[in-house]
Amino acid sequence: MSEAHQEFGAPGGLFRRLRDAAGRDWTGYTWHPFVQRVSDGTLPLLSFRHYLIQDYLFLIHFARAKALAVVKGESLAAMREKAAAVLAILDETKLHLKYCAEWGLSEAEVVKVPETAETVSYTRWVLDRGLSGDILDLEIALAPCTVGYGEVALRILADPARKVEGNAYQSWIDTYADEGYQAMARAAAARIDALGESHGGEARFARLSADFAEAARLEQRFWQQGLDAG
Numbered sequence: 001m002s003e004a005h006q007e008f009g010a011p012g013g014l015f016r017r018l019r020d021a022a023g024r025d026w027t028g029y030t031w032h033p034f035v036q037r038v039s040d041g042t043l044p045l046l047s048f049r050h051y052l053i054q055d056y057l058f059l060i061h062f063a064r065a066k067a068l069a070v071v072k073g074e075s076l077a078a079m080r081e082k083a084a085a086v087l088a089i090l091d092e093t094k095l096h097l098k099y100c101a102e103w104g105l106s107e108a109e110v111v112k113v114p115e116t117a118e119t120v121s122y123t124r125w126v127l128d129r130g131l132s133g134d135i136l137d138l139e140i141a142l143a144p145c146t147v148g149y150g151e152v153a154l155r156i157l158a159d160p161a162r163k164v165e166g167n168a169y170q171s172w173i174d175t176y177a178d179e180g181y182q183a184m185a186r187a188a189a190a191r192i193d194a195l196g197e198s199h200g201g202e203a204r205f206a207r208l209s210a211d212f213a214e215a216a217r218l219e220q221r222f223w224q225q226g227l228d229a230g
């Protein structure tokens with residue numbers, strides 16, 4: 001396994017402490033069999049298609065949750081960073097629509113697909129953490145999504161079983177391996193570290209780590225729904 005996690009968060013900072021505390025919940029997310037089969041190119045197309053359509057719906061609600069972090073931002077710099085993150089999430093959906101267009105599916109058709117229980121439970125849980133908690137609670141619920149996919153991409157790049165030539169999922173991999181996405185993931189981890197300092201991360205560690213691990217498990221279920229559809 002690569003040292004992918006060392007890209008995100010400072011040693012001793014809140015992000016790395018949460019990641020380490022999440023243990024198997026985190027590795028089960030970032031190196032889920034779905035991810036491994038994207039990497040070696042053996043994932044059934046039906047699995048990927050189910051996942052990607054649900055992910056499109058996921059991103060719409062996730063953008064709403066990120067927008068809540070603009071509202072709850074406690075400095076202009078934080079608000080700017082989050083506003084850019086909302087736009088980045090909305091941009092991410094272009095990848096999804098490109099794949100869908102190749103399958104003959106229009107955006108209008110994709111938005112008509114009902115959300116699965118996995119999509120609803122994850123997105124509404126994040127929104128709830130943000131609505132009922134403070135900015136740190138919200139950022140902890142958001143971080144596994146943003147940083148986790150950064151780590152997923154690095155794990156794939158380091159995977160000896162990775163299929164490069166003719167991998168149907170290469171543009172998906174490229175999106176998250178891209179330096180723009182990686183920089184956003186590093187910034188999200190750094191922000192957790194900073195909020196940990198300013199918002200009593202140490203005293204709140206038990207609750208924060210329970211939320212972080214919950215998000216990682218919700219991510220695992222999100223991949224799993226794709227595998228189950230294949």
Ligand SMILES: Cc1ncc(CN)c(N)n1
Nearest residue numbers: 055058145146149219222
């Ligand atoms: C479920 C999920 N988690 C994370 C990401 C990366 N933004 C995503 N597209 N989808």
